[in-house]
Amino acid sequence: MYEFDLERPTRVEDAVKLLSDSVESQPLGGGQTLIPTLKQRLASPERLVSLTGIDSMKGVFTDRGGTLRIGGATTHAEVAAKAAYPGLSELAANIGDPAVRNRGTIGGSLANNDPAACYPAAVLALNATIGTNAREIAADDFFQGMFTTALEEGEIITNVTFPAVRTANYQKFLQPASRFALVGVFVAKHDDGVRVAVTGASNDGVFRWSAAEEALNGDFSPDAVAGLDVPDGDMISDLHGSGAYRAHLVKVLTGRAVAAA
Amino acid sequence: MAKVTMTVNGKSVSGDVEGRTLLSAFLREDLNLTGTHIGCDTSQCGACVVHVDGEAVKACTMFALEAEGAEVGTIEGQANADGSLNAIQQAFQDHHGLQCGFCTPGMVMSAAALLKENPKPSEAEIRHYLEGNICRCTGYHNIVKAILAASGQDVSAIAAE
Structure with missing residues (x-):
């Protein structure tokens, strides 16, 4: 890996500030794709901004109407354990392996938009809304081709909301x-x-x-x-x-x- | 360089690390805890599995600074207080759950994480849980047996195969 600084902010606004200053920075979710990429020297940011220390971006919440909201920094393991929603916990429970699921996050997976990742299929079929630090993006507008999304430079997925489904x-x-x-x-x-x-x-x-x-x-x-x-x-x-x-x-x-x- | 402090096997430790220093490198090179093995270094083989705040993770795919303030458990912390092997380690020995032994630290750490969340796993559940741990010697049969035995279950059914 090339050298870089690693920051661990605890608030979304601090992360956004770090990602938008003059140092070339990249957000780090669970790192299960980005760290192998860095090891291969396919990316060389000056700074990584870890999002996993931001507590407000973690958790799985269901409301009475059946709407499910998942924080962007929530791990696959937590979604597998807590998402009472059709199809989603099984999907999360079969990503990678247990150690990968304990680190990898839903926000990281969606921001990366790997053409073979599981979460993009769920978000698109369930007509979910991607919430970022700046706005809300409909699933139909979010995915823009392999490894490409509607996210702007330095924009962070803070949560994903899944409407009730039959x-x-x-x-x-x-x-x-x-x-x-x-x-x-x-x-x-x-x-x-x-x-x-x-x-x-x-x-x-x-x-x-x-x-x-x-x-x-x-x-x-x-x-x-x-x-x-x-x-x-x-x-x-x-x-x-x-x-x-x-x-x-x-x-x-x-x-x-x-x-x- | 930045300072990192964490608890490893119950002891508070700290060190100066770079942003890019992996948890596996910090454990092995700074703390001399070389029981955490680097097999593939691409997060596929699971030889480097450790526990961070009780959860199994691949130490080669996490930065040391991300473990700031965390409770980290490695293979060196698995033995009983008197130095004897714990139930999982003993079962690996009793059932020949290893040949060359390179994958064993990761296997034992994954098994410990599995038994914590599922104290009586079925054979299928054990095999599913070990998907991220690769062994090139045993064909997994005796590893699965060892974990069944460590969870207090009968291994005769699988032994008869």
């Missing part, structure tokens, strides 16, 4: 070496319709499969998606699976998620 389920086809999703599909049935979000499959990162949403709005059953074609043009193709294989998995996993929801 039913939801996440199906992850595990890439056993990386423990990321080879393909993951999150299906959510809302009062105003079904949303289907796919991770791991596309070169553009997480996306909504609108043909499946339309079909499931008419008939919420696995059969409704069985006859659909998944466009495989922009699917990720690598040594773990071809684009056509991933496209096939998208359909299979969507059917399984609907059956399990």
Whole structure:
């Protein structure tokens, strides 16, 4: 790793101040992606601003109406243990391994927007709102292609709010070496319709499969998606699976998620 | 350099570290606690698992400064007060849960974290929990047996396989 200073502010406003002064700074969540990246010398900030010392950014809160709010610096392990919300605790419980889940955070995962990460699928399908130090961003506006989000330089995800949902389920086809999703599909049935979000499959990162949403709005059953074609043009193709294989998995996993929801 | 203070195996320790100093490096190089092994250094193998405020973490993927004020537990703190092996360590010996022993500190620390949150795990739960700990010798069979035994459960079913 190149040399850098590490700061551990305890308040959001102090972190924002550190991230916006003249020293080239980068926020540090749980570090489960950023620290390996630094070790490979793929990033060289002058300063890291750790967000895990900010208590107001931690915790899982449910209100009576079924809305769930999770602090940006909340670990996957805490979400797995405390999120009483369909699909979400199971998703968190199967990220990485136990030691990774004890460090990695929901805000870090979303800000990184890895094309094979699990949380982006949940946030997009559940129509969650990303809360930052400056504003609120709708899920549909947040994800802007792999490793790209609507976040401005130095903007911090302070919380994520998930509206009440009728039913939801996440199906992850595990890439056993990386423990990321080879393909993951999150299906959510809302009062105003079904949303289907796919991770791991596309070169553009997480996306909504609108043909499946339309079909499931008419008939919420696995059969409704069985006859659909998944466009495989922009699917990720690598040594773990071809684009056509991933496209096939998208359909299979969507059917399984609907059956399990 | 910045000063860091933490409690390691019940003893207060401090040192001067760089921002980039990993917890694993601080434990091994500053405190000479070399039982925490660096296997892959890419947070995949789990040989460096320690406890920070009671939770299993990979010491190679956390900065020493992030453990400021924390209670850190390493393999050196696992033995009983009289120096004898604790129940997990003894079970690893009894059931040959190691061959070369390189992964063992991480295995024992992960097992301890598992048994704290789930005192009677099933074989499947043990295998699921150990997904972040890689052993290249044993095929995991005897490690799983050792953890079943350490939790006071019958190992005969798995032993018969």
